Amino acid sequence: MTISLSDLIPTLMSLILSKLSAFSAAPIMVMAADPMEQFEIVRLAPFPNVFGFDLSFTNSSLWMTISVTAALIFFTLSTRGRALIPGRAQSVAEIIYEFIANMVRDAIGPEGMKFFPYVFTLFIFVLMNNLFGLFPTIPGAPHGLHTFTATSHIIVTLALAFLTIAIVIIYGFYKNGFGFLKLFVPSGVPAWLLPLIVLIEFISFLSRPLSLGIRLFANMFAGHIILKVFAGFVVSLLGGGFMLKLLALVPMLGIVAVMMLEILVAFLQAYVFAILTCMYLNDAEHADAH
Amino acid sequence: MEAEAAKYIGAGIASLPLAGAAVGLGIIFGNFLSGAFRNPSAAAANQQTLLLAFALTEFTGLLGFVISILILVVF
Numbered sequence: 552m553t554i555s556l557s558d559l560i561p562t563l564m565s566l567i568l569s570k571l572s573a574f575s576a577a578p579i580m581v582m583a584a585d586p587m588e589q590f591e592i593v594r595l596a597p598f599p600n601v602f603g604f605d606l607s608f609t610n611s612s613l614w615m616t617i618s619v620t621a622a623l624i625f626f627t628l629s630t631r632g633r634a635l636i637p638g639r640a641q642s643v644a645e646i647i648y649e650f651i652a653n654m655v656r657d658a659i660g661p662e663g664m665k666f667f668p669y670v671f672t673l674f675i676f677v678l679m680n681n682l683f684g685l686f687p688t689i690p691g692a693p694h695g696l697h698t699f700t701a702t703s704h705i706i707v708t709l710a711l712a713f714l715t716i717a718i719v720i721i722y723g724f725y726k727n728g729f730g731f732l733k734l735f736v737p738s739g740v741p742a743w744l745l746p747l748i749v750l751i752e753f754i755s756f757l758s759r760p761l762s763l764g765i766r767l768f769a770n771m772f773a774g775h776i777i778l779k780v781f782a783g784f785v786v787s788l789l790g791g792g793f794m795l796k797l798l799a800l801v802p803m804l805g806i807v808a809v810m811m812l813e814i815l816v817a818f819l820q821a822y823v824f825a826i827l828t829c830m831y832l833n834d835a836e837h838a839d840a841h
Numbered sequence: 842m843e844a845e846a847a848k849y850i851g852a853g854i855a856s857l858p859l860a861g862a863a864v865g866l867g868i869i870f871g872n873f874l875s876g877a878f879r880n881p882s883a884a885a886a887n888q889q890t891l892l893l894a895f896a897l898t899e900f901t902g903l904l905g906f907v908i909s910i911l912i913l914v915v916f
Contacts, residue, residue: 587914766896769903776910816896823896 586779590703590772593695611707614699618679647675651825658829659836666832669718673711674825677702681771681817685810702820703771705764712764715828723835731838763827770820774813781806848916855909862902869894 596608629640637645651671655663684700701707723731735752736745781802788799873891877884 587910762900765904766900769900769907770896772910773903773906816899819892819896823893826893 678821705768708767709764712760716760719835852909852912858905859902865898
């Protein structure tokens with residue numbers, strides 16, 4: 552039996568597509584599924600409610616565990632040798648360390664290095680979750696085991712953001728006492744303008760955890776939706792005639808382009824999250840110099 | 842007006858911020874390039890600010906996109 556070119560291209564395309572699209576348990580030729588399906592939370596190991604909280608082990612927990620474990624293994628193994636002249640893995644670990652350490656030193660100053668473990672953990676956690684979410688799902692994976700981006704859920708990012716702001720508030724009052732409230736009173740403002748400025752500063756402070764959390768969530772959410780919408784175009788076009796099947800190459804290339812943008816965004820959002828955390832911690836450390 | 846029609850119109854309007862974000866990103870990269878060509882030696886030092894501005898600007902557009910998707914899916 553001979554395979555003509557017109558059959559081969561769509562077959563290859565759908566093979567590649569099935570590796571790209573995150574629809575779980577999908578056969579190779581699938582209906583264009585809902586782009587929201589990838590965000591479904593599946594209880595993998597149900598657990599009874601404790602005080603009204605559902606503590607089940609979900610696929611979100613699974614992917615957070617995977618990314619944290621991967622980071623732990625990488626940093627443990629790469630820095631185990633402690634070579635004076637680092638090898639490849641140790642170089643990468645040192646570059647990441649220096650990158651975050653310089654960021655903390657630039658934003659807060661040398662005294663800010665006590666926040667370094669927190670900022671580094673935050674950066675690695677967000678970066679690993681963003682990057683692991685970009686892995687394609689293995690075709691035919693069972694329900695609930697599709698590739699999942701934990702940071703594409705607002706509850707995860709908001710929890711991280713509120714943790715940061717809680718640290719800022721608690722440390723700010725611990726370090727400066729009620730002098731921390733000077734944060735809301737910029738110096739050099741005329742007295743008649745002060746009530747308005749204090750109000751604006753206060754509202755801007757309140758909106759910080761929301762903007763910090765929603766920024767990361769919106770970027771991950773939008774990026775993954777765009778990927779799956781393009782994948783849906785490919786699937787729909789593959790259902791048509793030969794010319795339509797050829798046309799499916801266009802959204803296919805679109806997926807490749809968006810994927811490259813997403814890898815950049817995955818890194819960039821982790822970076823932005825970490826540097827904004829540094830800036831907010833700087834406010835707590837130097838509340839009087841505002 | 843039917844509720845269904847209003848939903849789609851609302852989702853369309855909510856995605857308009859993407860246009861503003863596109864203009865903003867163009868301004869950011871354009872101005873960075875024009876500055877970088879004038880003084881190439883100072884360009885590398887400002888790369889971080891550029892990426893930060895890119896991420897912050899992109900967010901405003903994506904917020905509209907997310908709200909548009911939420912209108913489509915939730916209601």
